[in-house]
Amino acid sequence: MESPRTVALLDVPFRVLGPTPLAPYRLGAQLRAAGLAVRVHDLKPALVARIGRGAYRELSENDGTGKFGEWLFSTHASGDRGRDADDAFLDRFAADLGPLRVVGDPRRWLRRVRDEVVPEFLAEACASVEAAGVPAAVAFACESFQTNAALAVGRWLKRRHPQLKLVLGGTGLPAELGQPFCPAPWIDAVSRTGTDGLLAPLLQALVAGRPRCESGER
Numbered sequence: 001m002e003s004p005r006t007v008a009l010l011d012v013p014f015r016v017l018g019p020t021p022l023a024p025y026r027l028g029a030q031l032r033a034a035g036l037a038v039r040v041h042d043l044k045p046a047l048v049a050r051i052g053r054g055a056y057r058e059l060s061e062n063d064g065t066g067k068f069g070e071w072l073f074s075t076h077a078s079g080d081r082g083r084d085a086d087d088a089f090l091d092r093f094a095a096d097l098g099p100l101r102v103v104g105d106p107r108r109w110l111r112r113v114r115d116e117v118v119p120e121f122l123a124e125a126c127a128s129v130e131a132a133g134v135p136a137a138v139a140f141a142c143e144s145f146q147t148n149a150a151l152a153v154g155r156w157l158k159r160r161h162p163q164l165k166l167v168l169g170g171t172g173l174p175a176e177l178g179q180p181f182c183p184a185p186w187i188d189a190v191s192r193t194g195t196d197g198l199l200a201p202l203l204q205a206l207v208a209g210r211p212r213c214e215s216g217e218r
Contacts, residue, residue, distance in 0.1 A: 077151035
């Protein structure tokens with residue numbers, strides 16, 4: 001079942017746990033005023049249930065360990081994985097693994113979560129979005145440590161539904177679009193920081209099948 005004029009706003013790991021973020025609901029109000037139906041999906045609890053609240057908080061609230069949260073999703077976002085690259089990354093930042101000792105051996109735990117838990121999470125995330133009907137467009141607002149999770153969820157959704165339009169935005173995106181954005185052809189548009197007022201017309205255009213506007217250039 002498809003929902004042809006619906007936009008799904010997805011909140012993915014590793015945004016910090018706490019009060020409900022207001023940004024998706026403010027954007028949702030703008031989109032409804034523009035004539036679109038809107039759903040907000042908080043996908044974070046699905047991962048918290050799998051890795052535990054303590055580990056999730058270390059990965060979302062600690063600047064030193066947040067990079068490992070991005071690493072968990074990086075191969076699922078890019079499709080590339082190499083043991084040597086894994087070891088080099090974990091060796092380089094070995095001094096930052098300390099807070100993750102709450103899970104035992106941090107390296108072993110990180111690899112298990114990446115290889116076993118994250119695919120389960122991605123499958124559940126897709127099912128959650130699809131349950132109420134496949135939307136016409138999905139938008140991700142990336143803040144701290146959310147970029148690779150958004151790219152990975154988007155990649156899985158696009159493989160299942162090639163017609164789906166995907167928009168990536170938020171303060172977590174670098175000012176200059178480089179890695180990991182260049183190898184992400186499944187993202188249809190990127191909304192740079194400071195262009196929030198253009199998101200509603202951008203999503204209207206994508207839902208209507210019109211060419212994407214310059215403010216959402218990839």
